[in-house]
Amino acid sequence: MSTRSADLPIDETSRARLAAQGLRLAVVDGTDAAAYEAWFRAETRGFHNATPTPETIATRHRLLGKDRRLVGVFDDTAGIPEQPVATTICWPADLTVPGRRAVPAWAVSGVTVAQTHRRRGIARALVEAELRTALAQDLPVAMLTVSESTIYSRFGYSPAAFAxxxxxxxxxxxxxxxxxxxxxxxxxxxxxxxxxxxxxxxxxxxxxxxxxxxxxxxxxxxxxxxxxxxxxxxxxxxxxxxxxxxxxxxxxxxxxxxxxxxxxxxxxxxxxxxxxxxxxxxxxxxxxxxxxxxxxxxxxxxxxxxxxxxxxxxxxxxxxxDHLWVRVLDVPAALAARTYGAPGRLVIAIDDPLGFAAGTWAVDVADTGEATVRATDDPADASMSVNALGSLYLGGVPARTLAAAGLLTGDAERLDRFFRAPVEPYLSIWF
Ligand SMILES: CC(C)(COP(=O)(O)OP(=O)(O)OC[C@H]1O[C@@H](n2cnc3c(N)ncnc32)[C@H](O)[C@@H]1OP(=O)(O)O)[C@@H](O)C(=O)NCCC(=O)NCCS
The missing domain is CATH 3.40.630.30 (Gcn5-related N-acetyltransferase (GNAT))
Known part of the structure; x- marks a missing residue:
């Protein structure tokens, strides 16, 4: 039986980084009503929402999916020490990709840091931890919808579906x-x-x-x-x-x-x-x-x-x-999950400051549109950041646009023949 997302251990790199500041990064037990309430109150406050009523808390707790992984950052010296000073909630969800198929993705949500603890690297520790947690579950991409479009590029996310x-x-x-x-x-x-x-x-x-x-x-x-x-x-x-x-x-x-x-x-x-x-x-x-x-x-x-x-x-x-932001983590698995508009071979070089997607990758597309993807030493047709790859991934953003913006180099027309999808990507909800 596969491990539930909620049961995976906390990311050690981020735990150690926050521990050095006297903060405790921990998975919150979503089955424990009191622990859930403390987490939920912190998340609600983080988004400037009204204080939830006991009825809301109880029902949200009852409806909490078993696949939800709640994480909190705790400061034992804070005014309400049982309430986390930072939160995330993540779960695996199927993301539709071109070709009427889905890729298992890590949905990242509820990223909040209390005003009292902002701008000291807590969000970075949380967001990076969730990228590693996604990979630990063999989830090739992470995704989120954002409150502000200025936050997540630095972690390799990029807009892939607009609304x-x-x-x-x-x-x-x-x-x-x-x-x-x-x-x-x-x-x-x-x-x-x-x-x-x-x-x-x-x-x-x-x-x-x-x-x-x-x-x-x-x-x-x-x-x-x-x-x-x-x-x-x-x-x-x-x-x-x-x-x-x-x-x-x-x-x-x-x-x-x-x-x-x-x-x-x-x-x-x-x-x-x-x-x-x-x-x-x-x-x-x-x-x-x-x-x-x-x-x-x-x-x-x-x-x-x-x-x-x-x-x-x-x-x-x-x-x-901009609505849905995508972050590619495992290039071969992510790219093999979708189909392509043209058969042939495309070699792309990906730069990823966090390392996950970095490398040169050959995408071999069969006549069916299906691809096999592997690392290669061949020269690249195009080079780009992992962000640009995330934007191309669902087939909605033209490579030519990104090339004109200086965000990729190489054969953009060829990229478009492969990557553009006949149906515009779109996500109909916030999460
Ligand atoms: C956005 C938020 C999570 C950032 O938390 P934080 O702990 O202050 O962020 P960090 O200190 O880890 O900052 C990480 C990086 O993001 C940058 N950053 C943080 N918040 C930012 C913002 N609102 N706009 C632009 N950049 C931001 C920091 O400058 C830092 O950059 P660097 O590491 O490249 O120098 C926090 O301000 C918050 O809870 N806001 C309200 C809720 C919200 O909007 N959440 C996002 C949901 S999608």
Missing amino acids: RDLTISTRRVRWTGPEPRGRVQLVTGEQLREDGLAIVERVRLGRPGEMSYSGHLWTRQLGLAPGDADSRKLQIVRYDDPDGVPQGFAVYELVEDPADYADHELKLHTLVAATTDAYAGLWRYVLEMDLVATVTAHLRPVDEPLRWMIDDFRAVRVNEL
Whole structure:
């Protein structure tokens, strides 16, 4: 039986580094309610969230996946010594890569350091420890979504999937897209708990950048997270195809403009569709909502078809953000996990200050698009940092863009023929 992530020992390098400052790096026992509560309070505080209620803590503890590895840094001289002064939570998750397949990845989250202990290398010790912990489990890549885009490049992470926030002026919009044949139904979060996750699972492998998830990451989308004061505002619709099979859903809230009741804003939190029909049905429902003048949609894919389904392209304003950051650790395993757009041999030289991915690697791609990857002494077609490799990995960032930015040298066109994917990468959640 393989070792649970939570049972792996603490990383010795980072433990010793923090011990030299009088700090204790330790795995927190997630099965122990008191230990979990102390960790959770520290994490919540680290993100400037409201102090959690006992009900929230108890439910989050109950929903904590067995695969979650909680780590804390403890300072026995701190004001609340049982609460860690720094936190992380990590777990293995399947990350979709080009070719409708998944690579096992180390999802890194909950990175916080208390204001009282900032900028003395604690985050560095934690983040580097988790890279080594990923490798100890043979996980070839690590990934995270970030609060600030200035922190993680230094550890070899780089943006690999982007997302867009949309602001849509609905009075300018006339629907010109397909006429959906199914039916949009108002449902409760409870009704969607199982059907909705099944839809999420069905679309996951079709989109590089999507990841497997369940538990709290799922139920909070439905407004079922305990103590979530905002959840009462949520409304949910499900799209059923003409045979009555659920094929998509949307979660949204309505915000009133006190000066004009006809000027509500509809905030679209989630829209997931397994078919083009469901996609059209749900978007049309959202755009034609009465008393709404503006629809805002957070975290949408960069290749959203919506603008091609309405008659005024400029009714949609777009703001793009980096979203999923990827860090390649084991080059042969990571690169062999995906497929490529062209057959042949590509040799890449990777620079990695932390050492994990450094080397020159031959990627031999068969006619099927599958690759074998091994170290080589052959001359490289292209050279880049591990960061650039992370950005190329899901197939969404053009090598030519990175070359123009001075972030890789060599044959960028050849890299693009191999690495670019037909489907834009996208991750539909924060984690
Ligand atoms: C971001 C945070 C984790 C950094 O913790 P920290 O212990 O102060 O960081 P460290 O002292 O280990 O710094 C490591 C490196 O990152 C840099 N760094 C840290 N925070 C940074 C920030 N917000 N922006 C830019 N660089 C930052 C440091 O300058 C240092 O650089 P160097 O080692 O290359 O010289 C901490 O400020 C925090 O908890 N912030 C609020 C929660 C949050 O945003 N977490 C990130 C979730 S994705």
